[in-house]
Amino acid sequence: MSEVSRKRSRSQEDDDSGSRSSLPPAENRTRDADYWFDDGNLILVAEEVEFRVYAAPLMRRSPVFREMLSLPQPQADGAAYLSIPTVRLYDHPTDVRRLLGSIIFGNDLRFVKDRPDFRTLSSLIRMGHKYQIDYAVEGALAYLQHYCSYPSPSQLTDLQAVPSNFSALDHIGVVNIARLTHTPELRLLGLAHCCTLHPKALVRGLKREDGTSEKLSPEDLTIVLLVRAELIKDDGLDVLCIRDGAEDCEYAEECRWMLMRFLAYHIGTQEQQSSSASWRQAWSSQLQDLHMLPSDRYADSIVAREPEKQHSMTGCIFGHSRE
CATH class of the missing domain: 3.30.710.10 (Potassium Channel Kv1.1; Chain A)
Structure with a gap:
């Protein structure tokens, strides 16, 4: 600083x-x-x-x-x-x-x-x-930056890499601390976490020990809501593009059906879709968690698209921050 x-x-x-x-x-x-x-x-x-x-x-x-x-x-x-x-x-x-x-x-x-x-x-x-x-x-800021930082924009999506004793709503405060101390990289990460919060929780804000509520500034709240909307749209694009794996895969048809089952679980039954904490984990890691393993060739063709997807939220936040 x-x-x-x-x-x-x-x-x-x-x-x-x-x-x-x-x-x-x-x-x-x-x-x-x-x-x-x-x-x-x-x-x-x-x-x-x-x-x-x-x-x-x-x-x-x-x-x-x-x-x-x-x-x-x-x-x-x-x-x-x-x-x-x-x-x-x-x-x-x-x-x-x-x-x-x-x-x-x-x-x-x-x-x-x-x-x-x-x-x-x-x-x-x-x-x-x-x-x-x-x-x-x-x-205090050095401690906060140590645990709430990311090596590169492509790794911004690892939203689990924060202290376990931080609550989801604490990131409203992280954004405001970043503004107070002129720490833009901390603000970016805080905004990314705020995209995982329900809009009603964002409006209610973070309750302080003195009983008052700490909220995002109107500008930051607008950014988060706009980014959430774009991420949900990205989910729809994922549904359309997920089938486009390696066509020369020996098990391409089985892999497509497996991925459709995954989409039904991940998008069809989840309440928040892109705004959940795991919204941009690699497809391969999520498939492994569900014990659904397509062929390596088919999975690799999907993972190859991950860098572009991982940059999507960073670009959204940067873009809206400059408007």
């Missing part, structure tokens, strides 16, 4: 980073179990949760916190710590907790058990971007 993309102008979201007013009453607040240090010199309040931390690391890591904390701050209203400055953050407590973990442990995600899920990565990237903590963005 370029330096320019990270060092962006302050947005309205940034203006709401912190406030010295509208703190909830102390008696209604609870201390965070992980980030409450008795000798901390700063209290952050997110909704009804208090975090008592050290100001120096925040000011050192984040220009936004540095600017915010350079101004006079109100004192906490609890009798036990009257002299401690208090800052109200307009973020979900879970997002603040993850950001503090990143500040304390760095960008190696040591504070995340096992493999981080998309919510964690998205939270770190969004919060890191908001508070201009570059390494928080870069560390």
Whole structure:
């Protein structure tokens, strides 16, 4: 990610980073179990949760916190710590907790058990971007790109190559993260996954931990729906072209009937056709899964057409993205 993309102008979201007013009453607040240090010199309040931390690391890591904390701050209203400055953050407590973990442990995600899920990565990237903590963005984005990437456009169709703890709807967030961080290759993959979602699910969006719904932008939603329509049309073309295998195959007639049975299973009985997660697996691998094996010569003639089919979605997305 370029330096320019990270060092962006302050947005309205940034203006709401912190406030010295509208703190909830102390008696209604609870201390965070992980980030409450008795000798901390700063209290952050997110909704009804208090975090008592050290100001120096925040000011050192984040220009936004540095600017915010350079101004006079109100004192906490609890009798036990009257002299401690208090800052109200307009973020979900879970997002603040993850950001503090990143500040304390760095960008190696040591504070995340096992493999981080998309919510964690998205939270770190969004919060890191908001508070201009570059390494928080870069560390989470690098992890996301490692698991959500493809070596070449022809391999974009391997939609299973994502972390097992990602949900299908998470890719709505992947598209939006890609837009936020100006990462076009990540956006392409996210859009490809979104083509596997039902239109109703796309419209409902991805539910965040704060209860709000994250949705695709109107532009990206339009791209996904247009691409889905073209892929379904491609299914129809497959039905017409699948018979055109090797005519000199000794078992050509049997192979044709076998492939017609396959089409009846794969297209006739599936609800989503091209928009299913396996919509562009090679014919040969799907036939093997169903224990339907045409002759090698006939199968090879079909597989030879795969590169063109595998590029179809990439071309659709690129084409609609440029319109």
